[in-house]
Amino acid sequence: MNMNESGMQTGSSFLEEIIRESNVDIRACYQCQKCSAGCPVVSAMDMYPNQVIRQIQYGRREKVLGSKSIWVCASCHTCSVRCPNDIDFAKVMDTLRHIALRSGIIAGEKDVPVFHMVFLESIKRTGRIHELSLILRFKLKTRDFLKDAGLGWQMFRRGKIKILPQVYSARREIKELFNTYEKGAAQ
Amino acid sequence: MKEATYYPGCSLHGTAREYDESFRGVSKLLEVNLHELEDWTCCGSTSAHCTDEALSVALPVRNLNLAGKYDREMIVPCVACYSRFKAAQQGAKEHPEYLPTPYEEKVAVHYALDFFCDSSMIEALKTKTAKPLSGLKVACYYGCLAVRPPDLTGVKQYENPDHMDRLMEILGAEAVPWSYKTDCCGASLVMTRTDIVITLSQKILSMALEAGADCIVTGCTMCHANLDTRQASLSDASGNKNKIPVFYFTELMGLAMGHREVKKWLSRHVTDPIKLLSSKGLL
Ligand code: SF4
Numbered sequence: 001m002n003m004n005e006s007g008m009q010t011g012s013s014f015l016e017e018i019i020r021e022s023n024v025d026i027r028a029c030y031q032c033q034k035c036s037a038g039c040p041v042v043s044a045m046d047m048y049p050n051q052v053i054r055q056i057q058y059g060r061r062e063k064v065l066g067s068k069s070i071w072v073c074a075s076c077h078t079c080s081v082r083c084p085n086d087i088d089f090a091k092v093m094d095t096l097r098h099i100a101l102r103s104g105i106i107a108g109e110k111d112v113p114v115f116h117m118v119f120l121e122s123i124k125r126t127g128r129i130h131e132l133s134l135i136l137r138f139k140l141k142t143r144d145f146l147k148d149a150g151l152g153w154q155m156f157r158r159g160k161i162k163i164l165p166q167v168y169s170a171r172r173e174i175k176e177l178f179n180t181y182e183k184g185a186a187q
Numbered sequence: 188m189k190e191a192t193y194y195p196g197c198s199l200h201g202t203a204r205e206y207d208e209s210f211r212g213v214s215k216l217l218e219v220n221l222h223e224l225e226d227w228t229c230c231g232s233t234s235a236h237c238t239d240e241a242l243s244v245a246l247p248v249r250n251l252n253l254a255g256k257y258d259r260e261m262i263v264p265c266v267a268c269y270s271r272f273k274a275a276q277q278g279a280k281e282h283p284e285y286l287p288t289p290y291e292e293k294v295a296v297h298y299a300l301d302f303f304c305d306s307s308m309i310e311a312l313k314t315k316t317a318k319p320l321s322g323l324k325v326a327c328y329y330g331c332l333a334v335r336p337p338d339l340t341g342v343k344q345y346e347n348p349d350h351m352d353r354l355m356e357i358l359g360a361e362a363v364p365w366s367y368k369t370d371c372c373g374a375s376l377v378m379t380r381t382d383i384v385i386t387l388s389q390k391i392l393s394m395a396l397e398a399g400a401d402c403i404v405t406g407c408t409m410c411h412a413n414l415d416t417r418q419a420s421l422s423d424a425s426g427n428k429n430k431i432p433v434f435y436f437t438e439l440m441g442l443a444m445g446h447r448e449v450k451k452w453l454s455r456h457v458t459d460p461i462k463l464l465s466s467k468g469l470l
């Protein structure tokens with residue numbers, strides 16, 4: 001077995017952190033690889049789902065939290081329903097993303113967390129997602145203006161893209177809700 | 188007349204406009220009186236649950252609390268929103284500390300597909316099906332969240348569901364058996380890793396064609412957007428020039444019940460469905 005540089009201690013504490021925060025006991029995993037076999041995005045991963053579990057057990061915190069895998073996971077729950085040991089791996093992936101963001105570790109797939117942040121910013125601003133504003137804000141951040149421009153035009157012609165965000169009355173309330181969670185006051 | 192609260196969510200007010208229009212249209216024909224939830228806000232979607240668990244519970248709960256003021260069940264056509272509502276109801280129980288005030292579960296939340304597959308709705312639908320969809324072969328595409336996780340959706344046959352297939356048969360269509368019913372299309376990765384979505388969508392589209400389907404039917408706004416809009420680049424990449432229209436199940440319900448606005452809904456699709464329906468004499 002491949003132990004990590006700093007030995008068992010770090011390994012088990014990362015493992016414990018994951019088990020505690022996700023409430024999923026991954027110690028039952030016997031590496032049957034059923035999760036990876038059914039995962040639709042496995043070919044875009046730098047660490048397969050079963051390997052993520054093993055690396056957590058090895059205590060390789062930086063490697064796991066900085067992986068592409070945790071951000072290309074589409075949260076499809078296929079792994080979770082097929083695991084013979086009832087390991088809810090989709091939930092573990094959520095936990096890994098939360099911890100990665102809190103730890104400020106550089107994401108292996110940088111656009112995905114940027115997209116999530118822009119998405120949440122949009123909700124905070126108006127309470128609802130106005131798709132055009134969301135796409136433009138995301139494009140501003142990633143500087144990728146040409147991708148899908150033609151498709152955008154086709155959708156606009158078919159009445160699928162609204163130019164102006166809706167006006168309604170919950171805006172202030174939703175801003176306050178976000179402020180509460182950003183301060184961590186609700187927890 | 189049945190009364191129900193309607194939570195549209197962001198997509199149905201935007202890119203999935205035809206889902207909103209057809210859902211309202213068929214509800215009316217089936218005598219379900221919809222009340223759009225006043226002052227609803229976004230459910231938080233994938234971005235909230237990927238980044239902040241407490242927020243991913245709080246955002247849906249805000250809407251559940253609004254809906255709880257009325258003595259009506261709530262219907263959610265967007266399966267991504269539906270999934271977040273079910274997860275939040277569970278999350279609020281498991282983690283009351285996520286919320287400033289305790290959550291009291293007052294409202295029953297239903298996914299629109301499940302709602303229409305309920306026996307009373309099926310009976311109503313049988314009597315209202317005026318123009319059966321004879322000769323139309325459909326591949327029912329459930330996607331992920333209509334079935335998974337099963338403890339939230341309550342769907343027993345989550346690997347090979349058939350409730351949408353049965354619904355289509357009531358409408359007179361033929362539901363083809365195929366094995367990609369619950370495979371993932373890549374969902375919101377379309378914004379960041381479009382390449383992954385193109386690969387996954389291509390697989391689903393070509394498997395539906397291989398199964399002999401004329402079209403795909405879905406009840407997910409992300410699946411619809413990915414499958415409907417990614418066919419130009421799809422056929423280029425594979426050399427396969429076949430296109431396959433993608434319907435919302437509510438559009439086909441409306442068609443079979445003879446709703447007058449079906450054409451308007453269908454004109455919003457990127458992959459043209461009108462030609463297929465005209466060639467089958469259904470439009
Ligand atoms: S399916 Fe379950 S037991 Fe098998 S490798 Fe994956 S997590 Fe481990």
Ligand code: SF4
Nearest residue numbers: 039073074076077079
């Ligand atoms: S939830 Fe994520 S890791 Fe699990 S099968 Fe789906 S994409 Fe793969």
